[in-house]
Amino acid sequence: METPVHAPLKEKIHLEIAKLKTMNFKSKVEYIWEYYKLLLAGIVIFLIIVGSLINSIFINPRPQTILHISWNSGFVLHEQLDALSDELTARLVEKNKNEAVAASQSLTDTDDPSMNMAGQQRLVAMLAAGEIDIFILEQEQLVEYAVIGFIQPMESMLEEIRHTDPAVYNYVIEQSAYALVELEDGSTEERLMGINIKNSNLLTELDFYEYDLYFSLSTSSNRLENAKAALIAFFE
Numbered sequence: 001m002e003t004p005v006h007a008p009l010k011e012k013i014h015l016e017i018a019k020l021k022t023m024n025f026k027s028k029v030e031y032i033w034e035y036y037k038l039l040l041a042g043i044v045i046f047l048i049i050v051g052s053l054i055n056s057i058f059i060n061p062r063p064q065t066i067l068h069i070s071w072n073s074g075f076v077l078h079e080q081l082d083a084l085s086d087e088l089t090a091r092l093v094e095k096n097k098n099e100a101v102a103a104s105q106s107l108t109d110t111d112d113p114s115m116n117m118a119g120q121q122r123l124v125a126m127l128a129a130g131e132i133d134i135f136i137l138e139q140e141q142l143v144e145y146a147v148i149g150f151i152q153p154m155e156s157m158l159e160e161i162r163h164t165d166p167a168v169y170n171y172v173i174e175q176s177a178y179a180l181v182e183l184e185d186g187s188t189e190e191r192l193m194g195i196n197i198k199n200s201n202l203l204t205e206l207d208f209y210e211y212d213l214y215f216s217l218s219t220s221s222n223r224l225e226n227a228k229a230a231l232i233a234f235f236e
Helices: 007-021 025-059 078-092 113-128 139-148 155-164 166-175 201-205 224-235
Strands: 064-071 099-105 134-137 176-182 188-196 214-218
Touching (some): 078 224, 155 224, 166 188, 214 224
Antiparallel strands (some): 188 214
């Protein structure tokens, strides 16, 4: 059964149609734009939003992040991080899979206190959500992050690499960095907490600045296999 149109509204529609019939094409366009431009603008915005959602969800969905690197060591160009992401994605992701390695800079030690605070809050939130897998740190940061529990020991990962890729292991073990970590009983112990990647083949290929940089594992990462593959990729 057809839903009835409210009488005043129906009458108004008929009046509008009758008025448009008396106008030429140019007048019709000017009339419609003058009286209905807000409605038309709303329709256009709605269609743009719907189109964007369809594109991002069904046509060109964003790649799934399989590894996130937080670069916390001084200054680095966004172009360099993009190049690092692209290279690791090419090495770690199977062809035709919509996955990617992400790399971002975390600013927590600048001359701007408000920027430092925002950077620290973002860092803690990402850690809590398990979004960070790898930290790139300077030596002082590595010691600090080990003390506060942001990074985890790497002996188990290196033992796995020793079995799967002895050549990489023999080189990587010489780049080991140690720091004190607190044990459950309150005592401290020196553990392997980072790998110096200053002279890694990958950073050399990408023209990164040559200074001591340490590859460390986030305590909240649940993508350790991908992190291990990334560490190997730095030295292959």
